[in-house]
Amino acid sequence: AQKVTQAQTEISVVEKEDVTLDCVYETRDTTYYLFWYKQPPSGELVFLIRRNSFDEQNEISGRYSWNFQKSTSSFNFTITASQVVDSAVYFCALSERNYGQNFVFGPGTRLSVLP
Amino acid sequence: DGGITQSPKYLFRKEGQNVTLSCEQNLNHDAMYWYRQDPGQGLRLIYYSQIVNDFQKGDIAEGYSVSREKKESFPLTVTSAQKNPTAFYLCASSSHSRETQYFGPGTRLLVL
Numbered sequence: 300a301q302k303v304t305q306a307q308t309e310i311s312v313v314e315k316e317d318v319t320l321d322c323v324y325e326t327r328d329t330t331y332y333l334f335w336y337k338q339p340p341s342g343e344l345v346f347l348i349r350r351n352s353f354d355e356q357n358e359i360s361g362r363y364s365w366n367f368q369k370s371t372s373s374f375n376f377t378i379t380a381s382q383v384v385d386s387a388v389y390f391c392a393l394s395e396r397n398y399g400q401n402f403v404f405g406p407g408t409r410l411s412v413l414p
Numbered sequence: 415d416g417g418i419t420q421s422p423k424y425l426f427r428k429e430g431q432n433v434t435l436s437c438e439q440n441l442n443h444d445a446m447y448w449y450r451q452d453p454g455q456g457l458r459l460i461y462y463s464q465i466v467n468d469f470q471k472g473d474i475a476e477g478y479s480v481s482r483e484k485k486e487s488f489p490l491t492v493t494s495a496q497k498n499p500t501a502f503y504l505c506a507s508s509s510h511s512r513e514t515q516y517f518g519p520g521t522r523l524l525v526l
Contacts, residue, residue, distance in 0.1 A: 334515075343520060395512070406455075406456045
């Protein structure tokens with residue numbers, strides 16, 4: 300069965316610190332997608348990135364970077380030089396191409412960036 | 415601008431009352447979804463629809479009903495059978511099943 304684990308329930312950092320949010324997944328499919336979403340205090344989930352299981356290249360977008368490692372079934376998200384506006388709940392999600400439900404979301408990690 | 419709209423932003427329900435939450439998308443997406451989020455918790459799937467006139471139950475469908483008569487619209491009715499409806503409800507859509515989901519702003523439902 301597909302499963303997504305985000306072991307860090309809450310993280311607090313001081314502004315300008317780097318922070319990594321962990322995501323570990325389980326799947327029996329060989330083709331799948333991994334996602335990260337941000338949920339700011341307003342509530343709407345904002346899509347950040349999608350990664351295909353065949354593409355293990357790391358991705359960088361501004362202060363955000365993602366490290367996908369199939370060998371450890373992990374898809375970690377790093378924010379460099381964190382800012383107060385990064386405070387939100389971050390969800391990792393998995394979508395299998397051939398099995399299971401549409402999407403499985405992890406439980407989320409609440410990030411608080413303190414000024 | 416393409417996107418997903420949900421209305422109302424806040425909704426109050428009296429005991430024994432059915433209420434309907436609206437979700438509309440103009441992204442030409444085939445698939446639409448409803449999730450429930452309780453305070454401090456993750457997302458739980460209520461219903462999803464992969465195509466017009468078809469929908470499937472998610473993990474917590476009891477006490478809810480949906481319809482998908484138009485591609486753009488996927489309203490959710492919270493029935494009186496749902497004994498604990500207070501939550502944040504999020505609607506999402508994707509081009510096809512299992513593709514990237516895009517979310518609306520959500521509706522907060524409160525019981526009077």
